[in-house]
Amino acid sequence: MENPQESAPLFETLMNHAKKKMVSFHTPGHKNGCAVDKELVDFTGKNLYYFDVTVFPEVDSLHDPTTCIKQAQKLMAKAYRVKESFFLVNGSSVGNQAMFMSACQPGDSIILSRNVHKSVLGGIILAGIWPIWLQPKIDRDLDIIVDAEPDQILAAIKKFPEAKAVFVTSPTYNGVTNDLLEIANICHKHNKLLLVDEAHGPHLRFHRDFPVSAVEAGADMVVQSVHKILSALSQGSVLHVNSDNIDTNKVKRVVSMLQTTSPNYLILASIDLARRQAMISGEKLFGQVMLAAEAGRKAINKLKNFSCFKREDIRFRGYDLDVTKLTINVTKTGLSGLEIENILSNEYNVQVDCADIFNLIAIMGVGSTRGDIDRLVKALEAIDVKYHGTAAYWDLHLPSLTTEMVMNPRDIFFSKSYKRVSLKKAAGQISAQTLTPYPPGIPILIPGERISQEVCDYLLELSHKDIRVSGQETDTLKTVKVVKTK
Template sequence: MVRKASKSFMARQLKAPLYDALWAHAKRNVVSFHCPGHKNGRSIDKELKNYTGEEIYKFDVTVFDEVDSLHDPVGPIKKAQELMAQAYGVKYSFFLVNGTSVGNMAMFLAACNPGDSIIISRSSHKSIMAGIIMSGVWPIWIQPKIDQNLDLIFNSTYDQIKDALDRYPETKAVFVTSPTYNGVVTELSKIVGLCHRRGKIVLVDEAHGAHLVFNKCLPESAVTAGADLCVQSTHKVLSAMSQGSVLHFNSNLIDCNRVKKIVSMLQTTSPNYLILASLDLARRQAVLYGEKKFNKVIEAAEEGRLYINKNINSMKCFTRQEMQKLGVDLDVTKLTVNVTKTGLSGYEIESILAKEYNIQLDYADLFNLVAIMGEGSTKSDVEIFINALEDINKKYHGKQKNWILKIPSLATEMVMRPREVFLSGDTKKLGLKKAVGHIAAQTLTPYPPGIPVVIPGERITKEICDYLIDMSSKDIRISGQETEMLKTVKVFTN
């Protein structure tokens, strides 16, 4: 671990109370008159059971004393959450079974009341729109910076947040995403320091950063930087099962009981205990082996990056040094490969990798491939990836693409809160050109760059309409459009 761990710390962290409770329960072979209906795996589909074995389903239980309740934990779940909080050095950790998506929604509801304003980057994950609508806040948008040489979108910087705080001193909270999908980590300590000096709450979407505290060569985590609330997808980089995330509370500005109530309101009353146990074990594994395992992952990623930059002339990976020169940091375990010079798009190469090389990426866009490495990644995975890229570099030659990563000015006027528009039935569809000056009643997000250019409650400008018409004519996918071609936009009828 990054922090020097005491003997008593390590002795406690060796435990996995929730896993142990489930294991003890499975061994009892109880006669089940509780949900779920498969009764300890007995009636699970044969084909699936042949593949997985039957034992695992004995862990798929419901709430009773022996295994505890996620909503009112007093036993093994309470202890497992305490160990999680201890591992990350925070006051309280909440286990989540609907990923960081539900954690993002919870952060909005916990930190803000209807009518509060919150500073937030336009390049945030789509779950934040749900948080904005549910909580009834006024979003103050920060336009993301784009680096045209790297074809890369950045998250909010310290300067941008300071500027927004100066202009909107009434803001209640600041919402930051760090690391981004590409592993770019913003200046969190500086941002947290600034916000706290001004009495503002800091919420961090650290979906891609649950591993950061476990290796000293990785950038600083939001929990170490002092964020009030921070949510991590333990399943993305560490070894929890999909949907397993954690919301960390470390605030003097938010009431922890309010967070507890909200997390409980948003989660199912039938959580999957396998997911919960995997959070308990992922924490133990990361504490015990994170430093070593991530040393290897970092080494493999850095070797891969170096090899690509030296030997594959049509591809390029930006480096940690390059990012640091720009004032941000990089989690090097996310290997972004720029492919614009291959003449193929990132989407095309992603598909070639899947079909011809049996390699599945997490993400690609027009310009880049993003290979996400995790605790289970190996050097040989990276070698297979590099060999495939080298092969593609030789096989496919095309003209360099001249796409420009651009977004129109998003310094638009928020006229209504997104929640009001969402709840209102007073909407109509207008032709794109006629929509100028109207209040948007939907979200429209062209891919790339994946940044919403129309948000409910915002006044639609001519620049945005022209941009959408241009994107649509180029067959760019626009998420949120309700017809084959984007010809109309939903607006509020005022």
């Protein structure tokens, strides 16, 4: 019998439709590409635009799927061995928000490490939940931040037994995965839901040498960016429901509420195709990508001023590593990662995914080749010889962030009772602002928490060094927005 995973029902339906080259009296207004700017069409070709259709019976509806989208989602669920999978067209950002809104009621609390993606704060506000923040770990040797450990989660569950769920980011941007088996064990023993942001890990399931995936570990809900590592187009993500403790009808309602009624069918079809590709050739393709990544890592570690931590380094610390992510430390160059990112891009046509003061993060995906990694290594070799900066070494440090939540972030978001106070006098007040300095790139202040003296001192130090803080509403950071209390 034919392997059902070799089919791609949504893509096949769209392909059949596209081939008919039907006259369009539906949105979008470009009408099968006829009105798309010529310069773009000359580059892309016209056929692409026959896939850009709207909801009609032949192509099914994302909001109430009954035919090809339903079949494609079922194949996805089977591929990951979960109860149900939902296609998303606004990335894992909407997936995180949907997880909170479907797993929690307003007023519930959730345990999570502070180094979460910014969409999580949106989810907290939309769902009206109380965050119980855990202090992430800073690794000063590697200059990276890692998620809170299982012991911290267990301690928080004991301290806040009313918490409804635990939310974990694994892998992190650096590819570091948490001990999800242990965390799932802790959560389920204490009747807590485990929700995992696995935006960076849709591929883990497809090769035995990757770290354990969230679904395999037994997480209740998992969100994955199919577009980040597999071959879906940008915005293509998926939300998996992996337990009977989640009401799938509620998830369906929430996902429908948060998503556009005009989903891009090219994105949807690309999710379907990414699943087919990964199921048929994932093991082979990711085997090759891992080999290329490890060769790159080895070559980078031979350079004088660049280094790239290895899986052993991370395992030694109790975590695991997806080796297809290369975190390249640049501190010995005397330049920042941001400066090297620019040099790589402007002089060598190599673009990394992101950079901070300490590191470059090069992400490899299902489409990466050995040739790509050779280009990166060659460029770094040349930079190693040509560029030497004089920047002082930065220390990555954080004030204590396990602060007291006094008000629900949602109440603050919808309140108009604010005032600005000098940072020198802000300790003890309730924050009405999110402030995220780089480094470390995680929020130092969150709406609803009591501002500590330590956080004020840290922000003042940044202000004196003239370091811009994301979320600051004034040219210089001298004041902070707080809740006006009577």
